Amino acid sequence: MSTQPAATPEQLIIIGNGMVGHHLVEQLVDNGALERYQVTVFGEERHRAYDRVHLSEYFSGRDADSLALCDADYYDVSGVALRSGESVMEIDRTTHEVITDQGRYPYDRLVLATGSYPFVPPIPGNDREGCLVYRTLDDLDAIRTAAETATNGVVVGGGLLGLEAANALRGLNLDTAVVEFASRLMPMQVDNEGGELLREKIEALGVQVLTERATQRIEDGDASRHRMVFQDDKVLETDLIVFSAGIRPRDQLARDCGLEIGERGGVVVDNQCLTSDPAILAIGEVALWNQSIFGLVAPGYQMAKAALSTLTGGDIHFGGADMSTKLKLLGVDVGSIGDAHGNQNPGARMFRYLDPIKQEYRKLVVSSDGKKLLGAMLVGNNAVYDTLLQYYANGIELPEEPASLILPQSSGAAPTLGPGALPETATICSCHNVTKGDICATIDDGAVDLAGVKSVTKASTGCGGCTALLKSVVDHELEARGVEVDKSICEHFAHTRQGLYDIVRVEGIKTFTDLIEKHGNPDTHRLGCDICKPAVGSILASCFNEPITDAAHIPLQDTNDTFMANMQKNGTYSVVPRVAGGEITPDKLIALGEVAKKYSLYSKVTGGQRIDLFGARLEDLPDIWSELIAAGFETGHAYGKSLRTVKSCVGSTWCRYGVQDSVGMAIQLENRYKGLRAPHKIKFGVSGCTRECAEAQSKDIGIIATENGWNLYVCGNGGMRPRHAELFATDLDDEQLYRTIDRFLMFYVRTADRLQRTSVWRENLDGGLDYLKEVILEDSLGINAELERQMQTVVDTYQCEWSDSISDPEKLKRFRSFVNDERPDPSIIMTSERGQPRPA
């Protein structure tokens, strides 16, 4: 078969570079559509597409780059032209051209992904300076600037976005009030009882809530910049006003060129996302499907998939979307499923549960025969949301006593729907639209574990909300097929690393030999192997912190731990002394240089703000360390699965932007946790302000200074699969910070698999970040005192492994290249490059 010559590509223009527009680009790239289309994207904003769902995190330390949905060079690399900051003025449907402020661009197919704009009520004075909206990063910058000279702020609108905006103002240290026209907050999602509870919880956070207030006009204030005058002539003075009274589709371009528009706005589309002009499609919040606008990202993504299908001749259609949502607003859980108000299904019956002490409210809307769930409403606790959603979405018959689903469980655990009860059509991952049937098919095709299912289906790689559910479905299906899910660490132990850790802790076992005699697999020679020995060595060190070079432990160690240096490819070692926080005196720098010179070591500055000396011969290590120790250095554990470095910026001592002494904190932390052995290496970063020069958000533990203390981020990673650390706790003082990290690290040490970094551990943790917060911050397992005590033991028993070894002739005997010849290994040959030695 001959290859068809490539036809001239068709011109595809996408107007809008928001989340949905970007998702369409990704779909086009991933599905090979760029062979057919030359794609140009117009984005009005100067930033490339970013995560608007997490916009509020912009005020808690994240910046435009970290919110961006792709790398800076994604469009270039993919071959898609992104024209940011270029506004489209007009669509000429007769000539098939898009006209911008900079030129005319021909199109064969056009996609409108212009999204929506915040609605500002027509109130006299709404255009005064300091009257802002909350939609884009530029809006947030404007709010931040205005907040610098303000002491208080008002959000007009008590819906979802309004409460997010209120949280942002609170974060900027403004006295914050929310003004809502309706009689309760979030009138779309909750009823009066739920709204009342929500008000109590939000007022408890110091946010003033005013309902049933219609603003008549805004004028000059006395004490503050503005005065808002309400319908009853009551007034409220404020320096800053943010309008968040709903969104409207940005359909002006479509109106101007004569496309069909809905009565209340929105570009009318069909199941293929085609507008009234078949050359033009519309997706996302600008599109009106079946008289509905979908103001959530998941339906927008589904539209993008349908649009891709339309553009490439496929047959995937958009068929509407479920608007059920669960949110955390100002720290308050709110969940809404289906017909939450029970006003769309005549004859619907309702169950309500209200706990005024714990401040939780749950409501079920069920069919008149009590068999089907039609809707649900949750305030204060979303624990049962996932289960309820499955009942609702899959039409599963309710238990005999539906109320049991929302009543508190005496056991403490939320009632969950077993994976076996879900039908094949049940959607497990809504981001990637993966059903239980898809998962079963993947397993039947040969996937044998969770990782395999994830890589084929992409399930749980979006928001990650379905991680726990996915795992239970996969395990259930594997077991149903007779696959025994073997979690043994290796052939010597029928236990996981976690299991071995618990055994060591509970039985107080202090040596590998004892452990394998008591708990090893009797069918082996019980020597262990290179999997279980280092793992157990690490566990023993985490628990008892005896020197790893002691006779009982030395056979367990990898060569790097054995010789306390990092083996390089030619059998020589690299040496990295600790330089806590990256702070080093001139004398110590000179000492490092002297040692490097004397032993002909290649010198390189590391990413962790230390200096790595390469090419050390085994027999030279003790002498090198004698000199380093004499100069005041101690081991840097660059060889260990343990704390590596705490990287820091220079902080408030020198930097005009710094708000805390980041170097001082970095040194404190590095000295506290140095020597802690863990399932894998651990890196920290401490930044002195939100500019984040220490790149703390790419570390296992990231700390960013605030005016009031420290914000703690956890489970970040650089490397092959970068992962941004997640905000874990805010405004901690020094003591709180140490305690929280103590618990976090010990919990990681206790529960992670071998060689599992915190980022992967976190992604595999059932219950995710919320669970982690419950354990570490709320002590839900009641183990925090124990974790702190265990960490204190490690801290108290620290000793420099190199100091310990060079004073022990028995241990030094190992540092010989040959037991019967003192000369070095002649096959190690060095040459010179750029003035330094390197392996020949």
Next chain:
Amino acid sequence: MTATALKKEMDTMAEHTTKTWQKVCTKADLVEFSGVAAWIETAEGPAQVAIFYLPSERLTGKGDPLYAVDHFDPFSKANVIARGIVGDLKGAAVVASPVYKQHFRLEDGQCLEDDSVKLRTWNIEFNGEEVWIEG
């Protein structure tokens, strides 16, 4: 010197074969359940050997719990085998290369991951407190 070792030494001397038993080090130079490296003389010239000492009663069918294999790692092309972790896999004592982690059976030097790769092995025994290798 044990009777066996003495006999071997005499045998080899008598036969004038190219192989000779030679003293390499003492028991005190060894590390239990781990390895050390040593030079020996062989017919092909000097060689670096990795010596492992596994005093485990579970390893049967062998005299002294000693093994001698090439110190040279054919995968990384560096002399590092003695610095690997020892253990047992599928019933055989093995060492894992500290560089790329391939496993080699200590008894015959066979690489478990690649049938075509095998380390050389040598006979090794205690002679009292001394360690002797037939090189």
